[in-house]
Amino acid sequence: MVLESLSTSLKNTLKKVARSLFVDERLINELVRDIQRAMLQADVNVKLIFELTSKIKERALKEEPPNGVGQKEFIVKIVYDQLVTFLGEEKKEISAFKGKNTKILLVGLFGSGKTTSIIKMANYYAKRGFKVAAVGLDVHRPAAMDQLEQGMNQMNFPVFVDHTEKDPKKIYKKYQGNLEKFDIVLIDTAGRDALSKDLIEEIENLNTLIRPDERLLILSADVGQAAQKQAEQFNKSCGITGVVVTKLDGTAKGGGALSACAATHAPIIFIGVGEKPEDLEPFNPKGFVGRLLGMGDIEALLEKAKESIGEEDAKEIGEKILKGDFNFLDLYQQLQSMKKLGPINKIMEMIPGLGAMNIPKEMLDIQEEKLHLWKHMMQSMTKEELEDPELLGGSRLDRIAKGSGTAVAGVRELLKQYRQSKKLVKMVKGKDPSKLMKKFAGKIPGMKW
Ligand SMILES: Nc1nc2c(ncn2[C@@H]2O[C@H](COP(=O)(O)OP(=O)(O)OP(=O)(O)O)[C@@H](O)[C@H]2O)c(=O)[nH]1
Ligand SMILES: [Mg+2]
Known part of the structure; x- marks a missing residue:
């Protein structure tokens, strides 16, 4: 992604906060030092870095989290807020409309x-x-x-x-x-x-x-x-x-x-x-920082989707991804629509929660030809197999491979992809490691998820 190493350092820093037992001055000092180091490496001006981190430190030490928000979640929110302010808060667009030259x-x-x-x-x-x-x-x-x-x-x-x-x-x-x-x-x-x-x-x-x-x-x-x-x-x-x-x-x-x-x-x-x-x-500073910290940028995703597949389809995909109950057919449809949006790894970083995870590279690297093969395999499946991929085993795999002119290993790979996707979506739905951010984001007005 853009600013890969800065993003990785910041994400690791926030993971440290999430894993710590409690929030104390030592943790905040460490957080500040980590952010300073990451920013220096990204060639940010030293004076600006100090202004940013002293603000983060001051707020983290002084401010109390709002009701229902934990200390750690609040620290993440402060880092997010200050980075957004650091990059210029408001989004500016060129004033253009049809008919205006x-x-x-x-x-x-x-x-x-x-x-x-x-x-x-x-x-x-x-x-x-x-x-x-x-x-x-x-x-x-x-x-x-x-x-x-x-x-x-x-x-x-x-x-x-x-x-x-x-x-x-x-x-x-x-x-x-x-x-x-x-x-x-x-x-x-x-x-x-x-x-x-x-x-x-x-x-x-x-x-x-x-x-x-x-x-x-x-x-x-x-x-x-x-x-x-x-x-x-x-x-x-x-x-x-x-x-x-x-x-x-x-x-x-x-x-x-x-x-x-x-x-x-x-x-x-x-x-x-x-x-x-x-x-x-x-x-858009908010979305940009969201992606940098692995929190996603739904607005950018929808912008992209509008461009390549139209507004309605974009909405449907978004809903399906977030819903998480899908079968083979949905998987295929999703992969195909996502392909249209651009390289899948670029898309992943815009989806809240996914950016913060270590997703296996081969999963993001789905080639067009593979999608074709998968389509053939799915055409050789029965309706019940499509709806419940877990039925696939032994002789069913053989039959599908033969029917689609592919190898059993290929069908297994499709099954693996399905299981990984399902696992991934489950994680986004509220388990590890996005849990922290997801939980607190819902409670803080203006925080995008
Ligand atoms: N990787 C990458 N390359 C870019 C990007 N924008 C421009 N380039 C490359 O940078 C080089 C210079 O881009 P140009 O658009 O020709 O730059 P210019 O300002 O018009 O240059 P002059 O006309 O010589 O003043 C080209 O090889 C572009 O492909 C970008 O966002 N990413
Ligand atoms: Mg030029």
């Missing part, structure tokens, strides 16, 4: 991910029914126009580029009329090695001409806490309305970049978590 200017240094983010954002908004288009104003890098054009063409989205014109203002003016009929216009600009006078001037000129609704700074997460300086400089020179933090998938320093943005009060709107068009997520 929202113009979004993307700015940033070389290679920060501007062009890639345009393709991702085009995909994001198109999937939500917006009419999107992009216009290329990067006249500096020779291949820039081709990159934008190819990326947009691959997705069948309209794109306006000019391969010969050297003045970005002229390119914009040429297409201005065409761009008016789109709900969202994404504007690609040129980067530089640093925020030079030349770049500031170029952005100012485009700003005056285009009057964009949003000026987004694209920041690569691998700059770590140096993101603060970049955000401050860009904001001072050209005024930014939001940030997209890219490449969070490929760096351990992401915590530094995210907290640095929060410290400058630059709202993070999206995060980039891969190179593909779908690797973009709206940034």
Whole structure:
């Protein structure tokens, strides 16, 4: 997952709290030290770390848990709360609606991910029914126009580029009329090695001409806490309305970049978590921290589901997963629908409780071909076998393997998958290790589960 090592350290820290016999100052000091160590490794600024942990310590020592909430549960809640505050509390979205011609200017240094983010954002908004288009104003890098054009063409989205014109203002003016009929216009600009006078001037000129609704700074997460300086400089020179933090998938320093943005009060709107068009997520501090701590992020899961399988189906899957009484057919349906949402391990971390568990890797790594085989096996089963997979043994296994042209070992594997899934769902329903969080989350208003 994104920020894997930070997440693992924080989850282990919270498990320590859960396992401790009682809460005392020693435990709180240890918790604080663990969090500090984890944050330092994620390249978070030392001053920010101290502010965060002294707040956690102060609250943990002074505040009393509300009625019905245990000490340990309360500590977890404090860590969650403070991390959310640390990352900027509110979720900011771009104000866009159909019929409004929202113009979004993307700015940033070389290679920060501007062009890639345009393709991702085009995909994001198109999937939500917006009419999107992009216009290329990067006249500096020779291949820039081709990159934008190819990326947009691959997705069948309209794109306006000019391969010969050297003045970005002229390119914009040429297409201005065409761009008016789109709900969202994404504007690609040129980067530089640093925020030079030349770049500031170029952005100012485009700003005056285009009057964009949003000026987004694209920041690569691998700059770590140096993101603060970049955000401050860009904001001072050209005024930014939001940030997209890219490449969070490929760096351990992401915590530094995210907290640095929060410290400058630059709202993070999206995060980039891969190179593909779908690797973009709206940034929601609550959900993000939930996932980081292994508590899940149902909102993100439903967002994803809406995108790929429609709202109704998404709701149904959610209900089935949480209900937990399923047979082979349900398992198959679930796996298939979940496949559509994306890699299963990415989905798992959004489901409350699952993120905190050590799920066997082979279980998450279900290949499309395997799903096909399983379908054949299920077609060779009787209705009662489908409804009660535990009936499967000896001769039934042989018969199913023969009937589906597969091997007995394969049918056993399906059975194993079924049992594991069932066990997993049982755990989510209230046993180990999510028990603690689940129990207390229900009691605290605003806590998402
Ligand atoms: N892993 C990963 N790679 C990314 C992400 N976003 C962008 N990249 C990669 O980073 C590289 C640079 O991305 P671009 O979109 O070309 O960056 P740019 O800001 O347009 O760069 P210039 O046009 O040169 O200023 C490309 O190889 C992208 O595939 C991300 O979220 N994750
Ligand atoms: Mg570019």
